[in-house]
Amino acid sequence: MNKALFQELYAGHSRKVFAYLLGRTTNKDTAADLLQDTFLRVWNRIDTAGHIHEDERLHWIFSIASNLVKDYYRKSATRKKADERIRAERAETAGDLSQWLAGKERFSELEAAINELPEELRCILLMKVIGGMNSFQIGDSLNVPAGTVRYRIAQARRLLADKLHILPAEERVERRKPNG
Template sequence: MNKDLFRELYAAHSKAIYSYLFGRTNHKELAADLLQDSFLKIWNRIEIVAKIPPEERLYWIFSIASNGLKDHYRRSAHRNKVGLQLKAASAGDGASAEDLSGVLAGRERLRDIETHINGLPEELRCILLMKVLGELSSAQIGIVLNQPPGTIRYKIAQARRLLAEKLKLLESAPIGVRRTSNE
């Protein structure tokens, strides 16, 4: 019974929890480690989980993950800062003077997108990743972050707009100027 409940919880909620942790940490491996720690705590308290109404379990799991994240930062704030600085320094390694193949150009574009997502303010990045990677609704994100769903929808739109601006996806020709196929 407990193994089945645990498997059900992991299958149903691990993606959402991971996206929350990734949004808060901006580090894939750290988010994966914190996800593992969270579900280990859940496994150790599976009898408690069984008593929680099914519609409230996700939010209980989010509280476990959130507390684990806070504990992690309390224990290793300095180590994380140094790690992020090293990661940022290594991300600056370079562009070649040679023409890049289509595959390399695609990889570079993905890195560019990731860099711009990482450059979003933490709150917007977290909400966007919870929505996109975690596939949570604005109401679910609102409950987790203690904000109204309308505010969450606004912040998702704001994050998408900032990302589109950074990626220069919103550029358009001046009003009255038409582009022709000859240009």
């Protein structure tokens, strides 16, 4: 039973948890490591999972993942230092653009723009896009109302569109005018 329950939990929730972790860390390798650690803890506490109501299990897994992210940043000097290191790595990678194909270059721009979003917007957007979660699931996992989640997703998309110059100039300017 334990093995079957674990497989069910992993198959049903690993993608959502990975999206959350990627949103919190901006690093695929770190997110993958934290995902592995999360489900290792789930495995070690599989008996506990069996006693948790099925509707509450995702929330339980997210609390484990959230604690691991906090531990990760405590071990790192500071969040700012981690962000600077990531940006420095990206700058080194992007040094010779002649080696990149146009598609990879555009993807890299998008990835960088996503990583520059404020953490709460980045996290929610990645939980939606990569994790395949809806606003109610995200809201439940983060203890935020679903309407707020939808607003933040729209806000993140607008910021990305503006940063990547996807919107026509008139729309960018109009959105920045003060109300009045």
